[in-house]
Amino acid sequence: MTRAASTAWPPLLSLLSLCWTSTVAETETIVVQAPPHVRGFLGDNATLQCKLHTQEKNVQVTLVTWMRQDLAGRPRSVAVFHPIRGPSFPSHPSFPEPGRLEFVAARPGVELRDATLAVRGLRAEDEANYTCHFATFPHGSRSASTWLHVLVQPQNKADNLEVPLSLLSQEPVPVALCISTGGRPPANISWSLDGKANTSQVPGPLPGTFTVTSFLILTPSSQINLKNVTCIVKHESFEEPILLPVTLRVHYPPEVSISGYDDNWYLGQSEATLSCDVRSNPEPTDYEWSTTTGSLPSSAVPKGNQLQICPVDELINTTFTCSVTNAVGTGRAELPILLREGPSREQSHPALSPALVALIVVVVLIAVLSVVVIYRRCFRQSRQRPSSPSANGKVSYSVVNGNASSPQELPTAGTR
Numbered sequence: 001m002t003r004a005a006s007t008a009w010p011p012l013l014s015l016l017s018l019c020w021t022s023t024v025a026e027t028e029t030i031v032v033q034a035p036p037h038v039r040g041f042l043g044d045n046a047t048l049q050c051k052l053h054t055q056e057k058n059v060q061v062t063l064v065t066w067m068r069q070d071l072a073g074r075p076r077s078v079a080v081f082h083p084i085r086g087p088s089f090p091s092h093p094s095f096p097e098p099g100r101l102e103f104v105a106a107r108p109g110v111e112l113r114d115a116t117l118a119v120r121g122l123r124a125e126d127e128a129n130y131t132c133h134f135a136t137f138p139h140g141s142r143s144a145s146t147w148l149h150v151l152v153q154p155q156n157k158a159d160n161l162e163v164p165l166s167l168l169s170q171e172p173v174p175v176a177l178c179i180s181t182g183g184r185p186p187a188n189i190s191w192s193l194d195g196k197a198n199t200s201q202v203p204g205p206l207p208g209t210f211t212v213t214s215f216l217i218l219t220p221s222s223q224i225n226l227k228n229v230t231c232i233v234k235h236e237s238f239e240e241p242i243l244l245p246v247t248l249r250v251h252y253p254p255e256v257s258i259s260g261y262d263d264n265w266y267l268g269q270s271e272a273t274l275s276c277d278v279r280s281n282p283e284p285t286d287y288e289w290s291t292t293t294g295s296l297p298s299s300a301v302p303k304g305n306q307l308q309i310c311p312v313d314e315l316i317n318t319t320f321t322c323s324v325t326n327a328v329g330t331g332r333a334e335l336p337i338l339l340r341e342g343p344s345r346e347q348s349h350p351a352l353s354p355a356l357v358a359l360i361v362v363v364v365l366i367a368v369l370s371v372v373v374i375y376r377r378c379f380r381q382s383r384q385r386p387s388s389p390s391a392n393g394k395v396s397y398s399v400v401n402g403n404a405s406s407p408q409e410l411p412t413a414g415t416r
Helices: 003-008 011-029 354-384
Strands: 030-033 037-041 046-048 051-054 060-069 075-082 086-088 101-103 117-119 128-137 140-151 155-160 173-183 188-191 196-203 210-218 228-234 242-247 252-259 272-281 286-291 300-303 306-309 319-325 330-336
Touching (some): 030 128, 030 140, 046 140, 075 101, 155 228, 155 242, 173 188, 173 242, 188 196, 188 210, 252 319, 272 330
Parallel strands (some): 037 140
Antiparallel strands (some): 030 051, 060 075, 101 117, 128 140, 188 228, 228 242, 252 272, 286 319, 300 306, 319 330
């Protein structure tokens, strides 16, 4: 700073400007570098890198200290390196055994710029924030922090759930299970199918690990039975999520519908049939036919899932019901019947069936081909037949007189 500027500024401003310039200069010339995060697997080794970078040659490192922040947030020393005396490891509850911590590159009597620390045999409690402090002369202390993550890759499995029949109802029930065992941190589980998931977490088999369980909860129905779903497990140790396919197998009560009525039944029709169509798991154990007014008409005879009607009379003008039962419950369907007075035009004059039309076409083609073959055969025979000679086997000739003016003047024909 020039003397004119110094005399022009008040003394306090001059002092502040000198301090700011010094701080900027020191920040630019001496830096401690360490990665913000380091990951290691339980039981493996982890390396906490920490290096001092400076452009000045006269910087002296007087001491390196590694501090670990405990659960209460208080830092405690776990490793110290003196440029002359070498390393020392103060007693710490997380590192009671000697040899678990080691300075990788620092050596006594050698310029101290690399304070990288190795942690052997990672444990769950080793996960914490570690700060590397360089005490330097004449610039004071510089530091950088690293968060050490301790990972455990979980074991994962998924399967469908056989729900006991006694617990089944029309309420949602667990239909599939996905378990991620012994992970650190806890795994994240989701499902490919929309539905409610009941997820819980308990301690894993090893200290500091977690087991996550997720139940997929749905209302049992034919729409989800035999449906394929996927359990999706995400974890820090996975490059990609783990996908576990599951085929759902659920028990549900019968879902019933009635078919066979085409709105063209009429009085006097010889026979008709209704079918009770069912989807259920497990299979139906009982079919029951009735009407909304009570028992069946005498002309309607139930035979399992079918109702045979013979003949169709006025009593069939009613609403039929079919009730189906399985081990889970009972399903029911209704179908109203409205009879016509007589058959419709389409029924009185039924159109030719496709099979009959095809038969007629084949017969016509065969007939046409037969006529063509017979005609060609007769034509060939007529062309190959020779010309007939005269009755006596001789040929007669006549001489034509050019001067004859009438047929009477022609000479008598001679023979040869």
